[in-house]
Amino acid sequence: MSNLTQTATNSLDFHEPEAWTILSVEDSQQYQDSLSFILRQHRVNGKPIKLLSAFNIASAADILRNTPNIAVILLDIVMEEDDSGIKFIKTIRETIGNHEARIIVLTGQPGMAPRDDLLQSLDIDNYCEKQEMSAPHLRSLITANIRNYQQIHRLNQAKLGLQIIINQTQNLNQLKQLQSFSDTVLDAISQLCQATDGGIVCAQTHLEDASSEIIATSGPLKHSPQTAARIVNEQSIQQLLEKARATGQHQFDGQRTLLYFNDSRMNLKSYFVIIISRVEISETVIALLQVFCENVRSGLVNVALFENLQRLAFKDSDLNIYNRNQLEQELRLALLNDIKHQALLLVQLKSYDELKSVFGYSMVLDSLRAIKVRLESLFGDSSVIARISRGVLAIITKPETIVNLDNICEALNQPYGETTKRRIGLRCMLYPLTHAKERSGDEVLADAELHLEVAKNRNLNAFCFHEKLRSDVKEQMLLSEALKEAIEQESLFLHYQPKFDLLSGTVIGFEALARWTRDDGTVVPPDQFISLAEKAGFIESLDALVFRQLIQFNKKLIQVQSGLQLSFNLSIQDLKQPSFIDELIEYAGASGSAGQNLVVEITESQAMLSFTEIEQALSKLRAHGFRISIDDFGTGYSSLSHLAQIPADVLKIDRMFVNKIKPNNQHYHLVEAIIKLGHQFNLDIVAEGIEHSYQAELLKALGCQYGQGYWFSKPLSERDALALLDHD
Structure with a gap:
């Protein structure tokens, strides 16, 4: 079918047909005769049906090739082969490019081509079984589809008209001479109106009794200046011109159209275009001409059309x-x-x-x-x-x-x-x-x-x-670029802060913390570059790098001492990406860790804001052996119902409470409440930010099991962390 030419119209045609053309593709003579009988008296918008019959796909293709403006195609989906109809639909839409004709699929074997599959996969309008199709139903279906076709055809014609206007105004924008400008105007108008009888562009000074000067002609008038002059002086044309002068508007009078252009910047001249047409110009064409004339008017006052288009764009x-x-x-x-x-x-x-x-x-x-x-x-x-x-x-x-x-x-x-x-x-x-x-x-x-x-x-x-802000923003942008490069080159590294059993003083695990030292030796604080990664959109890449390094450390950790917990942070953005979670689980499994001693830390405030979006990810991680820790607890706004729902194993008391804890003060009682709450939910309790011995003692007395902070140890390099275990 590749040799078929496009039947969707490539030129403007706003004239309504005398009859609606319908193509019936059906291999049954009896059914074709029935269609002809049912539709022979049927009229849509006062116009009859012109039924074309094809008994095979080849003849249908030939009809499509040679017949313009087919409104509706009645297609038996099963023709010479079971999929002939389906292939023909694709040919109509994709190869021929005809998207105007409405396609009604008819079948006597509904099982051969299921209705829902066809309606979803192909550009068709209706799918009907022949045995269920009554004459009234068929006529109403034809009427509805013809009206759909009519609207689509008009819309496409309007789009084509607008495209002609765009193309021609681009041409006009390049023209500075009145003669070539006028020739181009007439060419555009002939395309818009199908004015095969020609057109005339005239100029007229504002002097009293001034005659009209013919600037350009088109069509048959191009080679007949006498005829053009006679038309200009016809009484009907002069009457239209006088009316245009009086009203300042274009005149549309049956088969005669006069477009009038008058502006104080036209050097005391006005211009008018006469269009001769064998048929009355439609309202759609009039609207297109009105649009085009605005561009013509701008050109006639020697203002570049491009500036006019720019005004629209600005x-x-x-x-x-x-x-x-x-x-x-x-x-x-x-x-x-x-x-x-x-x-x-x-x-x-x-x-x-x-x-x-x-x-x-x-x-x-x-x-x-x-x-x-x-x-x-x-x-x-x-x-x-x-x-x-x-x-x-x-x-x-x-x-x-x-x-x-x-x-x-x-x-x-x-x-x-x-x-x-x-x-x-x-x-x-x-x-x-x-x-x-x-x-x-x-x-x-x-x-x-x-x-x-x-x-x-x-x-x-x-x-x-203020100026400092600009330098700050510029510095942030440069830092963002440097961070992206550092992640790509894997030049960030991890330190590990030990976690201790508050009763025994033994190490029970580590928290992995990302560190970044730039090439010039500048140390960038974690809160700064992590926040930057989140805003810049590469936090996922950063966390993936952290996890890969953490897994390598975990292999060494397991060899030194089993049962130690290794925690790491994931952002909410990470948890919202199912593919990232799957890759994380797969990587852990392939490395031999399988999540058995790994703890995912998420902040309370972020978890509560996006709880419904991350709940599935947390449950999946937990199902693969990962433990879940709620970080910075007490700073967010979790309700007890949320705490009961979230699949958590560990509760971390935020350093803000630990830093301000004193015997029987407000923070003491808040921490006490958090610890009791955690125990009620069977959660391990970890206090972070312990910097003094009295803090550790108070927490231990309140029932807190584990802690971390500079009182015990600062974050350590990988070597120092492993050495700590050797001396523990």
Whole structure:
């Protein structure tokens, strides 16, 4: 079927057919005759059915090749071969590329091609069994599919018309001479209207009784200037021209169309285009012409069409203000002028996605419109306002208009709506352009957005840019790149902090802690580079590296002393990735560890925030021998029900409580409650951050079994950790 030509129309054809063409592909003469009888009197939108019959796939293909605008195909799914119909459907859609014709599959053997499978896998509209198909049902099915075809055909034609406009306006943008410009205009119009009888472009000065000058002609008129001149002077054309002058509008009158262009920048000239058509131009074509004429008008005033398209590209249609591209241009101009008297203010709608999800996009737009109106009220019409992303507006204004940023943010954040009185929820970031020396508009905007994100991370509602912040952000970016490289080169390493039995003083295990020393000897604190890895999106790679090194240490640990626990941290991002958990379990098993002495530590606050998302991962790890430890317990907000549900084995008391524990003080009783709670749930209790002997004694007296901290030992290198066991 590869030699078939595409039957979906490649040229504009908005004229309704005199009859709806239906192709019946059916090898039964009797069934074909029945279809013909049922449909011969049937009319859709007042038009009859033209039924074409094919008794095999080859003849059906031939009909498709030579017959345009087939609205509906009635296809027996089982033809010469069991899968002939299925192959033919794929040929129609994929090889021929006809996506307009509606396909109704008919079968007398439903078992040969199951209905659900076909409807899901193929682009068909209906699947019907012949024996269940009554004449009324068939006619209603045909009617519905013809109407679907009609809508799809019109839509495709409109798309094709818009594509013609886009292509031709690109051509017009390159043309500076009136003659070639006019020729291109006529060529485009002939494609849009199928005006085979030709067209004429005329110019006319605004002088009284001035005659019309023919600039260009097309079609048969191209070789008949006398005929063109006669048409221009016809009374009907002159009447249309007078009406166009009076109204300033294009005139559409049956088979005669006059497009009128008048502008004060046209050097005291007006232009009009006459279109001669054998049939009346449809409303869709009129709409397309209206669009195209706007581009033509811009070209006739010698304004590059590209600028016109740019105006479309530089406007936010939802809010009718500038968009990001235009703001970058405005920033560029501002930077060329006195930057001391210019400032950029970003206003962010908080929780954009949540608001859109809960209240809908219209409510979000209402919020943004309210912000825009208030910005205009606060800063005046002289300020430039733009929408630079989904939930962020920006304004270029004078710094002196923003005396107090907090007050501005509060004014913008006042409740709005006559009945709802909703607070919008905003974040403001001020960026004085004095900080933007030797920077382009897009660089300034990107810089401002980056610092708006800083404000978001710091949970600030009002935030003013300062130079140190830029250096801090740049330093973070460089550090992020260095961390990524360090992970790839596996230059991070582990230290191991021993855990002790508080009663016996013996080592019962270690916690693996990642360490990073840069090539220049700089030691980067773990809380800094771990947080950076989470934000930059490579925490999974970091944790995978930690786990590989931990497993190698564990092999040595088992040889020295069995039964020691080795704990390590996993992020919530890790636990949300089933593939990561599977790889971790597989790697542990392949190394001989099989999770038998490994403990996964997760923070309480993160676990509670994402409990439903990570519960399955924790249960899976536990099922493979891993133990689960709730880290930093007491700092989150777990309920007893959560604690009962989470598959945990160990509870770690946060160092904050240990550090402040004194006999019978508030923290003493909190720790006592945590220990009792842990025992009630049969959890091992580990206290972290023990730095003094009295802390160890108090914890031991309260029933805490295990502890770790600098009182016992700092985190040790692998060699020192193994040496500690030799002396234990």
